[in-house]
Amino acid sequence: MPNKTITAPKGFTAAGLYCGIKKSGKPDLALLYCPTGAKAAAVFTTNAIQAASVTVCKTHIGNTPIYAAVVNSGNANACTGTKGLAGATVMCSKVAKELNIQTDQVLIASTGIIGHQLPITRINSGISKAVKLLSDSQAAGTNFARAIMTTDTKSKQAVRTVDIYGQTVTLAATAKGAGMIGPNMATTISVITTDVAISKPLLGKALKNAIGISLNRLTVDGHQSTNDTAMILASGLAQNKPLKKQDSGYRRFVRALNELCSDLAKQMALDAEGATRMFTVEVKGAAKKEDAFKAARAVADYDLVKCAIHGGDPNWGRIICAVGSSGVKLDPAKLSCKIGDIFVFRGGKPTNFDAKAVSAIISKKEHTITIDLGVGKYSDFCYGCDLSRDYVTINADYHT
Numbered sequence: 025m026p027n028k029t030i031t032a033p034k035g036f037t038a039a040g041l042y043c044g045i046k047k048s049g050k051p052d053l054a055l056l057y058c059p060t061g062a063k064a065a066a067v068f069t070t071n072a073i074q075a076a077s078v079t080v081c082k083t084h085i086g087n088t089p090i091y092a093a094v095v096n097s098g099n100a101n102a103c104t105g106t107k108g109l110a111g112a113t114v115m116c117s118k119v120a121k122e123l124n125i126q127t128d129q130v131l132i133a134s135t136g137i138i139g140h141q142l143p144i145t146r147i148n149s150g151i152s153k154a155v156k157l158l159s160d161s162q163a164a165g166t167n168f169a170r171a172i173m174t175t176d177t178k179s180k181q182a183v184r185t186v187d188i189y190g191q192t193v194t195l196a197a198t199a200k201g202a203g204m205i206g207p208n209m210a211t212t213i214s215v216i217t218t219d220v221a222i223s224k225p226l227l228g229k230a231l232k233n234a235i236g237i238s239l240n241r242l243t244v245d246g247h248q249s250t251n252d253t254a255m256i257l258a259s260g261l262a263q264n265k266p267l268k269k270q271d272s273g274y275r276r277f278v279r280a281l282n283e284l285c286s287d288l289a290k291q292m293a294l295d296a297e298g299a300t301r302m303f304t305v306e307v308k309g310a311a312k313k314e315d316a317f318k319a320a321r322a323v324a325d326y327d328l329v330k331c332a333i334h335g336g337d338p339n340w341g342r343i344i345c346a347v348g349s350s351g352v353k354l355d356p357a358k359l360s361c362k363i364g365d366i367f368v369f370r371g372g373k374p375t376n377f378d379a380k381a382v383s384a385i386i387s388k389k390e391h392t393i394t395i396d397l398g399v400g401k402y403s404d405f406c407y408g409c410d411l412s413r414d415y416v417t418i419n420a421d422y423h424t
Contacts, residue, residue: 028183029165033194033219035060035259038164039157040171043150045136045143046098051171053147054095055154056215057123061089062257064131065228067235069252075102076112077134078253084116084128088224090257093131093215094119094151095172097200101134101142102250111142118148122155133213133253135174135200169198172213176200177295182287186280188273191264193220195280199239199254199288214239214254214288219262220277226267230278231256238285242293242407243324256281289407294389299409302390303333307347308403309396315352316397316404322350323393324408334410338382340368347395358398364391 031038037057045052066085068078084090094115101108116130134142157164169179183196201212216231235254260266267274293302305323310316323329326346332339343361347354361369364385368377385391 025162026183027162027165028196029162029181030056030168030196030198030215030217031160031162031165032183032196033217033259034261035062035219036217036257037158037160038168039154039159040164040167040169041150041154041157043153044146045096050173051167052096052098053150053154054168054171055119055151055158056093056168056217056257057158058091058257058259060259060261061091062259063088063222063224063227064090064255064257065224065231066131066253066255067232069249071250071252073103073250075100075134075251076104076108077101077132078251079109080112080116081132081253081255084131085255087128089129090131091125091129092119092123093133093255093257095133095135095213095215096142096147097134097172097174098136099134099140099142100136100138100251102138104139104141107141111144114144115142115147115151118151122151131255133215133251133255135172135213135251138250165196165198168215172198172200172215174200180288180291180295182284182291184280184284186276188220188262188267188276189265191262193262193264193277193280194218195220195284197284197288199292201292212239212249212252212292214285216254216256216281216284217259218256219259220267221260221262221264222258222267222274222277226270226274227256227258230274230281233278234281234285237282238289239292241405242289243321244293244299244409290390293407293409300334300412301388302407302409304390304392304405304407306392306394306403306405307397308394309358309398309400310402310404311353311397311400313402313404316402317406319347319350319352319395319397320404320406322346323395324406327411330408330411333386334412336383336387338363338368338377338379338386340374343393343395344369347397352397353399355398358396360396360398362394
């Protein structure tokens with residue numbers, strides 16, 4: 025059975041275990057190691073309040089090579105002051121000491137409850153154990169994926185292969201995220217590995233683009249975390265001709281990375297807190313690109329639309345209302361909306377559609393809402409999910 029975890033690309037080992045952060049006893053510490061060193065890139069939350077892990081990772085990401093990444097769950101280490109920054113640095117230092125590398129050659133991410141100091145003694149002990157468990161097996165990659173989860177009900181993993189100049193290049197990723205997800209980078213914690221040989225600037229460009237059209241098009245509740253981090257490490261061991269310019273080889277890599285990240289985004293939408301189905305909002309006919317995305321996100325974020333989708337209700341009025349209140353330019357007389365391939369609103373008025381047929385489309389695991397603003401040539405999209413009673417229950421009980 026082929027390896028479908030982050031250890032699939034050449035040059036990576038991983039581990040995941042319980043070190044004592046979570047009261048539940050579930051895995052809460054993950055370690056990734058590239059013995060030969062990797063080029064790395066990352067994107068982070070744009071929230072003005074940023075976790076200690078984000079601050080530290082931002083200072084390390086510019087270095088080459090990067091040898092390791094450590095991720096803890098159950099504790100966000102956000103709003104924890106200078107002591108929190110010291111804790112994040114200690115985590116990197118402990119990994120560095122165990123692997124005989126430098127502290128600034130270690131990346132870090134944290135996720136969980138805000139405002140609590142890290143149990144650093146337990147984490148340091150866990151890092152020592154994790155180093156001994158490092159493996160390139162699928163089981164090790166799966167353990168890593170499980171150890172970064174919080175309210176997720178299942179791990180999110182994806183793998184792609186692509187031929188670049190006669191060599192097979194592998195890309196793999198895992199992500200956590202179920203709530204507090206809203207576009208504006210980076211959306212949750214995502215770790216991507218690849219064995220492609222590529223320049224650091226092009227790796228960063230490819231990651232930013234891929235996140236921009238995948239994870240950054242996902243909204244669960246419109247809220248942005250203090251800890252959002254997406255990182256990619258490239259070992260260069262695929263032995264392809266190094267990608268140093270935006271040529272055909274680079275474009276092939278970019279397509280594979282885009283597919284990989286889109287796969288993760290859809291997995292997250294379908295495992296969002298309380299979600300039972302996901303949907304894509306495609307907006308076209310916009311006067312400008314930013315209007316298309318703004319309108320798409322307005323629909324995907326609209327609680328009444330999300331509730332209707334949960335109930336399989338073909339309530340086109342809520343969709344049109346969301347678009348109209350988004351502040352974008354539109355022509356009411358040309359405005360149209362399709363659910364699946366059925367027009368429910370066209371030329372500024374409702375159509376005589378089959379409500380049961382549309383309800384059946386909405387009730388599927390995935391469906392698409394298409395809106396034409398009727399004023400231009402630009403288009404964009406956003407991923408969303410339904411809003412259920414469980415979302416309220418999960419978030420009401422999260423801290424207590």
